[in-house]
Amino acid sequence: MRLDPTTMKHFLASLCLIGSLLHSLTRCTAATSEFQLEGDYWIGGLFDIHHVSRLACQARPEAIDCSSQPFSLSNYRKFQLMRFAVEQINNSTNLLPNVSLGYDIFDHCSDTQSFPGILKLISVKNLIQPWGENHNNLSKMIAVVGPFTSTHALTVAPLFMADLIPMVNYGSTSSVFSKKMKYPSFMRTVFPNQDVTEVIVSLMQHFKWRWVAFLYSDNDFGTDGLELFIKKIKNTKICLAFSKGLNDNTNYSLMFKQIEAQQIHVFIVFSEELVAEPLIKAAIQLSITNKVWIAGESWSLSKRLLHIEGIKNIGTILGVSQPVVTIPGFSDFIFSTKTQRHWEDVEKSMFCNQECNCSHLKADDILTENPTFSFPIYSAIYAVAHALHNTLKCGDGKCKKNMTVYPHKVLAELKRSNFTLLNRSIQFDENGDIKFGLYSIVFWNHRGGVQEIGFYKFHPLHFFINDSEIKWFTNGGVPTSLCSPECSVGYVKKQNGIHQCCFTCEICPNGTYINSTEDPYSCISCKDTEWSAEGSTSCNQRLVEFIPFTDSGAILIMLGAGALVGLTLAVSVLFAVNYNTPVVRSAGGPMCFLILGCLSLCSISVFFYFGQPSVSSCVLRFLPFFLFYTVCLACFVVRSFQIVCIFKIAAKFPRIQTCWMKYHGQWLVITVAFTTQALFFLTGFSTGPPKPYNETVWYPEKIILSCEISVIATYGTIVLLSALSSLCFIFSYMGKDLPKNYNEAKAITFCLLLLILTWIIFATVYMLYRGKYIHTINALAVLSSLYSFLLWYFFPKCYIIIFQPHKNTQQYFQDLIQNYTKTISQ
Ligand SMILES: *[C@@H]1O[C@H](CO)[C@@H](O)[C@H](O)[C@H]1NC(C)=O
Numbered sequence: 001m002r003l004d005p006t007t008m009k010h011f012l013a014s015l016c017l018i019g020s021l022l023h024s025l026t027r028c029t030a031a032t033s034e035f036q037l038e039g040d041y042w043i044g045g046l047f048d049i050h051h052v053s054r055l056a057c058q059a060r061p062e063a064i065d066c067s068s069q070p071f072s073l074s075n076y077r078k079f080q081l082m083r084f085a086v087e088q089i090n091n092s093t094n095l096l097p098n099v100s101l102g103y104d105i106f107d108h109c110s111d112t113q114s115f116p117g118i119l120k121l122i123s124v125k126n127l128i129q130p131w132g133e134n135h136n137n138l139s140k141m142i143a144v145v146g147p148f149t150s151t152h153a154l155t156v157a158p159l160f161m162a163d164l165i166p167m168v169n170y171g172s173t174s175s176v177f178s179k180k181m182k183y184p185s186f187m188r189t190v191f192p193n194q195d196v197t198e199v200i201v202s203l204m205q206h207f208k209w210r211w212v213a214f215l216y217s218d219n220d221f222g223t224d225g226l227e228l229f230i231k232k233i234k235n236t237k238i239c240l241a242f243s244k245g246l247n248d249n250t251n252y253s254l255m256f257k258q259i260e261a262q263q264i265h266v267f268i269v270f271s272e273e274l275v276a277e278p279l280i281k282a283a284i285q286l287s288i289t290n291k292v293w294i295a296g297e298s299w300s301l302s303k304r305l306l307h308i309e310g311i312k313n314i315g316t317i318l319g320v321s322q323p324v325v326t327i328p329g330f331s332d333f334i335f336s337t338k339t340q341r342h343w344e345d346v347e348k349s350m351f352c353n354q355e356c357n358c359s360h361l362k363a364d365d366i367l368t369e370n371p372t373f374s375f376p377i378y379s380a381i382y383a384v385a386h387a388l389h390n391t392l393k394c395g396d397g398k399c400k401k402n403m404t405v406y407p408h409k410v411l412a413e414l415k416r417s418n419f420t421l422l423n424r425s426i427q428f429d430e431n432g433d434i435k436f437g438l439y440s441i442v443f444w445n446h447r448g449g450v451q452e453i454g455f456y457k458f459h460p461l462h463f464f465i466n467d468s469e470i471k472w473f474t475n476g477g478v479p480t481s482l483c484s485p486e487c488s489v490g491y492v493k494k495q496n497g498i499h500q501c502c503f504t505c506e507i508c509p510n511g512t513y514i515n516s517t518e519d520p521y522s523c524i525s526c527k528d529t530e531w532s533a534e535g536s537t538s539c540n541q542r543l544v545e546f547i548p549f550t551d552s553g554a555i556l557i558m559l560g561a562g563a564l565v566g567l568t569l570a571v572s573v574l575f576a577v578n579y580n581t582p583v584v585r586s587a588g589g590p591m592c593f594l595i596l597g598c599l600s601l602c603s604i605s606v607f608f609y610f611g612q613p614s615v616s617s618c619v620l621r622f623l624p625f626f627l628f629y630t631v632c633l634a635c636f637v638v639r640s641f642q643i644v645c646i647f648k649i650a651a652k653f654p655r656i657q658t659c660w661m662k663y664h665g666q667w668l669v670i671t672v673a674f675t676t677q678a679l680f681f682l683t684g685f686s687t688g689p690p691k692p693y694n695e696t697v698w699y700p701e702k703i704i705l706s707c708e709i710s711v712i713a714t715y716g717t718i719v720l721l722s723a724l725s726s727l728c729f730i731f732s733y734m735g736k737d738l739p740k741n742y743n744e745a746k747a748i749t750f751c752l753l754l755l756i757l758t759w760i761i762f763a764t765v766y767m768l769y770r771g772k773y774i775h776t777i778n779a780l781a782v783l784s785s786l787y788s789f790l791l792w793y794f795f796p797k798c799y800i801i802i803f804q805p806h807k808n809t810q811q812y813f814q815d816l817i818q819n820y821t822k823t824i825s826q
Pocket residue numbers: 084087088091329333
């Protein structure tokens with residue numbers, strides 16, 4: 001926005017009016033020359049030599065008279081440093097040769113009531129000319145140094161920013177000043193709050209303090225620090241248990257009570273010296289003991305606090321501080337000014353707030369005051385001088401003095417600053433923040449001294465602390481500050497409430513593990529192929545188990561299956577040779593060969609119970625046995641039906657028998673059973689084919705490789721098999737009292753009983769055991785189902801054929817039948 005010249009003039013006129021009104025009202029008395037030095041160019045200075053402790057209510061417009069407010073020695077020291085630096089530059093022959101540098105310093109004690117000084121700084125001949133409309137009447141003021149606190153800087157900065165007057169600050173650390181859109185001509189020689197909070201967080205992490213209180217001064221500086229601290233600890237294990245803005249109205253006893261209730265042992269005090277003082281005094285008075293205090297840079301070197309009585313009792317004090325830099329010549333300067341002061345008296349009437357009743361101060365007191373911010377002030381003045389030097393294109397012992405020096409030109413040179421001061425390189429980054437980087441870590445020892453125990457360097461990052469130099473209040477190890485003690489290995493943290501630091505520990509159940517470095521708040525499930533015991537930190541690979549072909553049990557069973565095939569072959573040959581004998585005929589004649597063939601085919605299944613299962617081996621494990629065993633059972637159903645039929649039904653229903661004979665009833669039944677079973681398999685396996693399956697439920701540390709077969713897919717098969725077995729059992733049981741040589745029925749009954757017993761035993765074992773040997777047992781059950789028919793149905797017949805040929809005659813059979821018909825007719 002641009003104001004047109006007439007509005008501007010009105011604005012300026014009113015500003016001047018206020019200025020002169022204030023001027024007349026405050027009856028400024030004479031000031032000493034300490035606040036002013038004539039020169040070709042001036043540097044403005046703003047120092048809060050006095051500070052307003054309590055704002056009084058105002059009834060009429062009134063500028064504050066700072067000299068009546070409480071005095072701050074450490075800020076007076078800063079003020080003297082500026083004076084020293086300017087004089088040193090003025091004396092120097094290399095920097096700004098033949099150009100005299102002056103200053104105009106104001107006591108800036110209030111952020112709301114100290115404006116006359118600021119207006120004076122930006123005015124030329126009592127006129128303020130924003131945007132330097134006229135170039136003839138230019139101000140000699142080229143830059144301003146200060147004010148100290150962030151709050152003060154925030155209120156005055158816009159007035160300087162408007163004209164791009166460089167504001168080189170030595171103490172305002174709020175991060176907001178890094179925003180160049182808002183504060184284009186703001187530079188600082190002190191690290192912003194980001195850096196000091198980073199050091200504090202590193203300190204917390206170094207000592208593993210997780211449960212901390214953050215006490216900050218209730219102003220722009222403190223709240224900025226709090227915000228940055230919260231941001232910095234976001235992804236760390238540190239929890240902010242308590243935070244409190246300190247001001248004059250803070251009820252310390254209440255605050256410490258709240259802190260005690262939460263068992264916090266580490267306090268970060270992010271405040272100015274003036275705010276820290278009542279806090280420490282209250283802690284001493286309230287007998288707060290055994291705490292760790294982290295001092296911010298403003299008070300970590302404070303001599304005043306160091307010498308408070310009883311400070312040793314409150315615990316261990318560590319601090320983050322600017323490195324102490326001895327500035328050569330400064331003490332001589334102080335001694336000489338202090339001796340001068342006796343004869344130099346109040347002479348000229350100056351502007352308000354350029355006054356200090358400081359004649360009683362001793363040089364030693366000033367020199368031993370808190371040295372923090374000395375180097376930032378010193379370097380700020382030098383940076384301005386160097387910028388001016390470059391603006392004036394000085395060199396070869398002279399400068400182009402007739403040049404017009406605009407503040408924004410000085411600003412441009414300031415941004416390009418690159419010089420060495422006391423062996424430190426001074427450069428600014430793009431935000432106008434100083435670039436050199438080092439913080440000291442200090443410890444307040446019990447001899448009443450501040451001891452440097454480590455440092456934190458930014459470029460490149462290097463953090464070092466000599467722990468052994470710290471004498472903790474515990475007289476031993478590092479004090480802890482935790483909400484909950486760490487969990488033991490294998491335990492998971494279950495957060496209580498809003499703080500992640502407060503938790504209870506629970507053991508991770510079996511089948512899960514915890515990786516504390518990754519996520520200490522959850523147990524992670526193991527993969528299917530892994531297992532873990534309770535409280536594990538990793539999973540173990542499960543043992544993969546199956547029965548290999550080389551297993552001795554497997555070999556035996558496969559040999560048994562081979563033998564079965566051999567035996568069926570032998571029996572077939574024997575039966576073929578004796579085909580026309582009554583024993584073979586009564587055994588079923590041609591049907592015997594079908595049964596024997598099917599038994600051999602069934603034995604194929606046995607071989608597929610071993611080795612690593614695949615889809616095809618799983619299919620072959622079930623298919624041959626179920627399919628051909630169906631045929632066997634169907635044959636036996638037919639056999640037992642015929643036996644019963646011949647002797648019982650034939651007598652009563654001869655027509656059924658003729659039908660049966662005429663339509664080859666036996667083969668029909670067998671074919672129907674076979675095709676039905678085959679159809680069941682076709683539909684069942686096409687919907688849910690058997691597939692390899694990893695048994696992981698029964699044994700946590702093992703994987704048993706098996707085959708899975710869907711119950712629904714095999715439903716029809718099982719029903720058919722069960723129906724056939726039941727029919728077979730019923731028919732054979734009905735024929736159990738037939739003549740001796742026709743005792744096939746008895747044999748079939750016995751075989752079926754064996755069969756049922758085998759599978760009941762298998763089912764029982766299967767309920768209790770699922771280890772890898774279940775496959776051996778399953779194969780054994782299959783084999784035993786096959787052998788039961790071979791041994792108890794076919795072998796007795798073979799025995800008669802080979803060893804009792806006299807029983808294998810037509811005559812013998814007829815005798816038996818006649819005896820039988822006699823007995824049933826009786
Ligand atoms: C500047 O020079 C004057 C006289 O040459 C001397 O008295 C004074 O101490 C010097 N000041 C500084 C800061 O060096």
